[in-house]
Amino acid sequence: MPATSKTDLYRKLPSVDELLHRPELAALASSQGQAAVTDAARTVLARLRMEIRAARLEAATVDLALSGISAAVERQVGQSLSYSLRPVVNATGVILHTNLGRAPLAASALEHIRDASSGYSNLEFDVGTGDRGKRDVHVDRLFRKLLNERFAGEGACATPDISTIVVNNNAAAVLLALNTLAEGGEVIVSRGELVEVGGSFRIPDVMSKSNATLREVGTTNRTRVADYEQAINEKTRLLLRVHRSNFQITGFTEQPQAEELATLARKRNIPLMEDLGSGALFDLRSIGVSGEPGVLDSLQAGADVVSYSGDKLLGGPQAGILSGRGDLIAQARANSLFRALRVDKLTYAALEATLLAYVKHDHDAIPALRMMHLSHEEIGRRAEAVVVKLRSSLLAVAIIDGESVIGGGAAPSAVLATRLLAVTRKGLSADEVSARLRASEPTIIARVEDGRVLLDLRTVFPEQDEKVIAALRALDQEISDCRF
Numbered sequence: 001m002p003a004t005s006k007t008d009l010y011r012k013l014p015s016v017d018e019l020l021h022r023p024e025l026a027a028l029a030s031s032q033g034q035a036a037v038t039d040a041a042r043t044v045l046a047r048l049r050m051e052i053r054a055a056r057l058e059a060a061t062v063d064l065a066l067s068g069i070s071a072a073v074e075r076q077v078g079q080s081l082s083y084s085l086r087p088v089v090n091a092t093g094v095i096l097h098t099n100l101g102r103a104p105l106a107a108s109a110l111e112h113i114r115d116a117s118s119g120y121s122n123l124e125f126d127v128g129t130g131d132r133g134k135r136d137v138h139v140d141r142l143f144r145k146l147l148n149e150r151f152a153g154e155g156a157c158a159t160p161d162i163s164t165i166v167v168n169n170n171a172a173a174v175l176l177a178l179n180t181l182a183e184g185g186e187v188i189v190s191r192g193e194l195v196e197v198g199g200s201f202r203i204p205d206v207m208s209k210s211n212a213t214l215r216e217v218g219t220t221n222r223t224r225v226a227d228y229e230q231a232i233n234e235k236t237r238l239l240l241r242v243h244r245s246n247f248q249i250t251g252f253t254e255q256p257q258a259e260e261l262a263t264l265a266r267k268r269n270i271p272l273m274e275d276l277g278s279g280a281l282f283d284l285r286s287i288g289v290s291g292e293p294g295v296l297d298s299l300q301a302g303a304d305v306v307s308y309s310g311d312k313l314l315g316g317p318q319a320g321i322l323s324g325r326g327d328l329i330a331q332a333r334a335n336s337l338f339r340a341l342r343v344d345k346l347t348y349a350a351l352e353a354t355l356l357a358y359v360k361h362d363h364d365a366i367p368a369l370r371m372m373h374l375s376h377e378e379i380g381r382r383a384e385a386v387v388v389k390l391r392s393s394l395l396a397v398a399i400i401d402g403e404s405v406i407g408g409g410a411a412p413s414a415v416l417a418t419r420l421l422a423v424t425r426k427g428l429s430a431d432e433v434s435a436r437l438r439a440s441e442p443t444i445i446a447r448v449e450d451g452r453v454l455l456d457l458r459t460v461f462p463e464q465d466e467k468v469i470a471a472l473r474a475l476d477q478e479i480s481d482c483r484f
């Protein structure tokens, strides 16, 4: 049989107009809109022309493709009208995974977002007086409860006045604080703390954007209080400590205690700021992590201002939070950058609900905290319940000991003992298994280690366990993707 020429193959293709007149596509256009269907028809036809040009289609396969062309247009419409931002199942065991959206929100946060933003709210309105109000009062009052009251319980010194403001993220909070407290002057930072956090947040860059000059002291592994002291001059405006969020320096090291730096700062009348990054509002020792200062620890040690993220250990929405001495926070609030970096009602609503859970000591209401508190036994039991529902000769699933990671710039070494599902599948490499899990609906994200796919149920919501089972069962089937 003579090969059909490409021109003949092109001729077989209908025009966009012809396609749109087919009854099934006309019906689709009336439900999904003419524009979307026209677009999809063009895309599908273009794809077919490309396949013909690349000589991947010949007469018989073109006919086959044409018989399914309406269905292809329909799929294309579905794809283009569906969300790109979608939920995924996080089976990596990394609780605060930046690429997966960090902290999942509490149910109360979602309800509060809906209530406060599906209509109007008193975001900047004082209901009592009928005057204009400030948007930060809604969360400042809760931060005061969480920070001042406990602070006051600590003893002798006069009750400090800790206030708090919120901006878009912690990078913005650091920028705002440096610009407010040190514009045109110098900020002293240890060489061991010149960090880069994921997404290219670099202390030296933020420093220059804030119009402050970085004054490095000490060495990568050792910095003493005396190094800070010697660097202080008439231009010094701020001492800055930065949490080493994603690396550790071990061996021959020295770093001054926050208390020692606070004493120096007080003596020289220069404020001390600590960029905590992850900033916990609960005691990390409750999950067996020691040596990590929380927000209160840092303030109690004498930091005048601390900055931290809303969506790391706090377990709330993306936000950058500055808590500290009332006079310094008032200066930051008065800075025009604060207006440029302000957050929306959605953030205030989510943050207010999350903080209220802390005020009520209802830590289990906050998903990230609940996941941190899950015991190794509990996760093991869920893993066993998954394994008994899998019966397959192709699939091997073992339960092994492993570690979950807190992530999000908590102590880089902060891990929690867990039980992992270790999956192998005959005929598929670990990377292929992992790709199949990603392609399942919903997407499941696992870890690949030593030729095995590892799933950690710590970060999987219990109601998603069934989805994991379904996706693992589907690994049994041979792949069939013969769609064009």
Ligand SMILES: *Cc1c(COP(=O)(O)O)cnc(C)c1O
Residues within 6 Å of the ligand: 169, 170, 171, 172, 195, 197, 201, 242, 243, 244, 245, 275, 276, 277, 278, 308, 309, 310, 319, 320, 408, 409
């Ligand atoms: C995470 C982190 C930041 C950046 O916080 P974002 O909220 O992601 O902007 C800054 N500093 C430190 C020490 C961090 O750990």
